[in-house]
Amino acid sequence: MEPADPTETTAMPTATIDFDEDTALSLQRVATAQGRSPTDIIRAALAEYLRQAGQEAPAAALPPGVGAYRSGRPDVSSQAEEILRDAARERRWP
Numbered sequence: 001m002e003p004a005d006p007t008e009t010t011a012m013p014t015a016t017i018d019f020d021e022d023t024a025l026s027l028q029r030v031a032t033a034q035g036r037s038p039t040d041i042i043r044a045a046l047a048e049y050l051r052q053a054g055q056e057a058p059a060a061a062l063p064p065g066v067g068a069y070r071s072g073r074p075d076v077s078s079q080a081e082e083i084l085r086d087a088a089r090e091r092r093w094p
């Protein structure tokens with residue numbers, strides 16, 4: 001699956017963060033070990049920091065990751081059960 005084109009979804013504010021090399025490498029190692037993107041880890045860490053600071057962001061309407069990827073298939077919603085069943089049968093999904 002490819003990440004969705006950001007121009008096709010609701011625009012999210014972006015930020016550029018400069019890391020020292022050790023921090024960048026640590027972030028990448030953690031992301032790889034957890035099977036997550038560095039962006040997801042940073043977003044979760046910032047949300048937790050803001051929660052602890054009493055500045056919790058409003059709850060998102062959808063869980064993280066929803067809408068972040070495109071399968072290339074126009075029939076996913078109508079064929080979800082069949083797609084998951086086939087993936088499980090072919091051991092491409094737990």
